[in-house]
Amino acid sequence: MDGSRGYGHGRIPWGLSDGINDAGLSVAQAYGGRSETAEGFGLTTILRYVLETCDSVDAALAVLQRVPSHMAYNVVLADAGGQTASVELAPGVGATIMPRAIATNHQNMGRAADRPGSTRTLERLAHLKRLRISPSRLGVHFLEKPLRQDRYDQGFGTLFTAEYSPKTQLLLLSMAGEQWYQRLDAFRERQHIADYSGAQRKVVYDDDAVDWATGVDWSRAAGMDWTRLAMDYAAGSGQWIGAYNPGASSRQCMVPCQQS
Missing domain, CATH: 3.60.60.10 (Penicillin V Acylase; Chain A)
Known part of the structure; x- marks a missing residue:
């Protein structure tokens, strides 16, 4: 800071x-x-x-x-x-x-x-x-x-x-x-790797997990490439958020994308 x-x-x-x-x-x-x-x-x-x-x-x-x-x-x-x-x-x-x-x-x-x-x-x-x-x-x-x-x-x-x-x-x-x-x-600098893999990874289709305004299936968010999403949006080239879900096809962002 x-x-x-x-x-x-x-x-x-x-x-x-x-x-x-x-x-x-x-x-x-x-x-x-x-x-x-x-x-x-x-x-x-x-x-x-x-x-x-x-x-x-x-x-x-x-x-x-x-x-x-x-x-x-x-x-x-x-x-x-x-x-x-x-x-x-x-x-x-x-x-x-x-x-x-x-x-x-x-x-x-x-x-x-x-x-x-x-x-x-x-x-x-x-x-x-x-x-x-x-x-x-x-x-x-x-x-x-x-x-x-x-x-x-x-x-x-x-x-x-x-x-x-x-x-x-x-x-x-x-x-x-x-x-x-x-x-x-x-402050003491430390490093820790947290493991959240105890639950079996599987695709769960949940109607309530789908954001109908954007078409994003949030039940697949555990496999989303969040690092690529963040870097793309930081560079001003963010795609439609559903494109970062595993196996999704890319399309252009349907809402204003910005660098902030």
């Missing part, structure tokens, strides 16, 4: 999906469940900008209300002063601040999520709303169902769980049964 010191999970080629900076501002995002796009920036780039330039939830909200996202995403924020917020970012609409700082893979505004049954987003949100626990105990629940998902053979499983402490700038990272603790002021 070029502004404030911090760390987070990188996304090709330069963005962040979540993270924390040395002011204690932490951010995380979830896909908003809808595939339409509009003019705007990639969210991972926006989140990196937020962590490099903001030191509080209020400052981050000002950025999210000013800078448009090109797709639907949900963002959760917390800072060292104890302030939290949840924001729905909709393409062509802007930012909507939600009443509670929780989010899964759908939005309350606009069109319904493309495949709520496949992602179980409504079930997971209802579970989060029922929880009555202290923040220090919240992370344990993300390692259990229904928040943790293990349908890797269907292209939908939990890859990692990151728990940030805004006051101590501590990170607890859980991946495939292994846990790491890191501190921003005492």
